[in-house]
Amino acid sequence: xxFTEFLIALVVALIxxxxxxxxxxRVGLPPVIGDIIAGIIVGKSFLGVFVxxxxxxxxxISWLGVVLLLFYAGxxxxxxxxxxxxKRFIIVSILDVSVAFVNGFIVGWILGYPLNQSIFIGTIxxxxxxxxxxxxxxDLGKLDTDEGLTILGVAVLDDIQGLIVLVAxxxxxxxxxxDIKDILVVGVSAFLFWLASVIVISRLSTSVFKxxxxxxxxxxxxILSIILGLLVAGLAxxxxxxxxxxxxxxxxxxxxCRRFQIVADKIKVLVDLLATLFFIASSARIAVxxxxxPEYIWLYAxxxxxxxxxxxxxxxxxxxxxxxxxxxxxxxxxxxxxxxEVALIAATMGMTHGVVTTPIYFxxxxxxxxxxxxxxxxxxxxxxLQEKQ
Numbered sequence: 001x002x003f004t005e006f007l008i009a010l011v012v013a014l015i016x017x018x019x020x021x022x023x024x025x026r027v028g029l030p031p032v033i034g035d036i037i038a039g040i041i042v043g044k045s046f047l048g049v050f051v052x053x054x055x056x057x058x059x060x061i062s063w064l065g066v067v068l069l070l071f072y073a074g075x076x077x078x079x080x081x082x083x084x085x086x087k088r089f090i091i092v093s094i095l096d097v098s099v100a101f102v103n104g105f106i107v108g109w110i111l112g113y114p115l116n117q118s119i120f121i122g123t124i125x126x127x128x129x130x131x132x133x134x135x136x137x138x139d140l141g142k143l144d145t146d147e148g149l150t151i152l153g154v155a156v157l158d159d160i161q162g163l164i165v166l167v168a169x170x171x172x173x174x175x176x177x178x179d180i181k182d183i184l185v186v187g188v189s190a191f192l193f194w195l196a197s198v199i200v201i202s203r204l205s206t207s208v209f210k211x212x213x214x215x216x217x218x219x220x221x222x223i224l225s226i227i228l229g230l231l232v233a234g235l236a237x238x239x240x241x242x243x244x245x246x247x248x249x250x251x252x253x254x255x256x257c258r259r260f261q262i263v264a265d266k267i268k269v270l271v272d273l274l275a276t277l278f279f280i281a282s283s284a285r286i287a288v289x290x291x292x293x294p295e296y297i298w299l300y301a302x303x304x305x306x307x308x309x310x311x312x313x314x315x316x317x318x319x320x321x322x323x324x325x326x327x328x329x330x331x332x333x334x335x336x337x338x339x340x341e342v343a344l345i346a347a348t349m350g351m352t353h354g355v356v357t358t359p360i361y362f363x364x365x366x367x368x369x370x371x372x373x374x375x376x377x378x379x380x381x382x383x384x385l386q387e388k389q
Contacts, residue, residue, distance in 0.1 A: 006058070009050040013042045013280050014273075021276075032135045033376050035279035043284025052281045062281040063243075065274025066131045070244040071229040072271045073134045073143060073152065074251020075264040079202060082149050082252060089153030092318035096154060096311065096336060097161045100125045103310030107303055116173050117357075120350040123169040124364055125307050126162045127343040130155040131244065133335040135275060136376045140383060147328040150319060151335040152248065158336075159245045160190045166346055173353050190241050194249055197232050201253030209259050222266040225254060279372075286369060296359055296366075303363040304370050311336045327386050334378050338371045339364070 020034030042050040052058040104125035108118025130151055137143040137151070164187040201208075208228075212221045229250040236246025254260040312333040319329035347364040350356025 009042070010058075010277075013038060013050040013284070014276065016041055017276055017280055031139060032132060032279055033373065035276050036283045036372050039280040039283030040286070040288060042280070044286065045288040050280070050284050052284060054285070058277075059281060061274065062278040065271070065276075065278040067230065067233050067243055067247045068226070068267065068271045069131060069135065069275040069278070071226070071233070071247040071251040072264055072267060073138065074229075074248045074253070075255050075260060076138070076143055077149065077152065077252050077255055078144055079252060079256040081144070082153060083198075085146075085149055085153055088150060088319075088322035088324075089157055091322045092150060092315055092332065093154045093157035093161060095318035095321070096128075096314035097126050097158060097165065099314030099317075100307075100310040101165060103306040107306045110302065111299070117350075117355045119169050119172055120346070120355045121303075121360060123162075123165050124343050124346045124350070124356075124360075125310055125339075126158070126165050127339050127346055128155055128158045128162070128311070128336050129338050129343070130335065131275075132279070132338045132372055132375055133379070135279075136379050137335070140380065142383065145328075146324055147319075147331040147335070150322075150324065150328075150332050154315065154318075154332070154336065156194060156245055156248065159242050160187060160194065162346075164190075166349070169346075170349065170353070173350075173355050186240065189239060193236065193239055193241070194245060197236075197246065197249040198253045201228075201232070201250060202256040205254050205257035205260065208254070209257050219266065221260075222263045225260065225263045226267065228254075283369070283372070286365060288369070296362060299359050300363050300366045303360070304367050307339070307367050308337050308371070327382075327389075331379060331382050334375060334382065337375050339368050343368065 017035045017038035020038055021031035022034075024034045025031050039050075041047060044051050052062065101122040104122030105118045107125075108121040113121070133151055134143065137145075137148045142148050143152075167186050209221065212224050215224075217223075229247050232250040233243035233247040236249070237243040254263070312330075314333075315336045316326075316329045316333035319332045320326065324332065343364050347356050347361050351358075351361055
């Protein structure tokens, strides 16, 4: 595809996405669903005019969109409220990961899979990707609530614990034993990196703003702030964390200095555009007709049902234990449903080592599709029911 053809395809994808967003907003649904449906329309499933290959330039740009979305979400978060909820996040995350893993293991047991395969299914279901939930909460103006902060905080800890579980699962598959030393090194280094990023940058945030604002180059504060966010995101990726966790840490830390709100205001248009591109690209690569084979329906129903049930039970009960009322706790449970890149990475690693079958890989893809489609309207419905009460 030449550059001109690419531009036309991109314009078609964005126009369809924005038209669908407008229609969905008018009927009271979150606009991000329009982006997902637009990707299915223009991608492999139907028109086939916009199918970004993994690792291509447009794929990288779309990932930049989700990194900036989480950086923006960090800037929009109340720093003191978030840090004050760390204890709550730890309680919820431990229950979340434990129940999700057990549910995945049960799926493997029901299907008659051996121990190592069941362990890997549990590993896949541990993963969480809250980009979609964050976008939905931002659209609803609910990101900076108790439940919104809990979802963000638990997602950070989930990513760290998910990395630990993946290392343990690979250790069992490759060596037949769990290497406690490797697990401790990975877990401790990941958590310390995230905590150090937040603490160091937050303490320097006022000084950083003063330095950036004294420069004579155009838009120095927003541009250099984005570069700082990308740097932390890149460092997070190097140590094995998802870059979006690093991006959120940088945005959250800068948010301690309220003058950085100017950055959020300046980059919002760019974030909206690239985040739309990310959700389009994510669903464009999925061939729905390939995944919808009749013989897989029972597997999908079991896999998706236990995946959603595990996150709902773990996060809802954990949130209640941590002090949130039921109505907020349930939103946390639903908000943690989505899976994306981390689940696919775990599934791909499992296939590489021969412990994840093709049907399980497709089940992971179907989980991503289903959770992406049902989370935004479900959260919207839960808030609507709360308002009526």
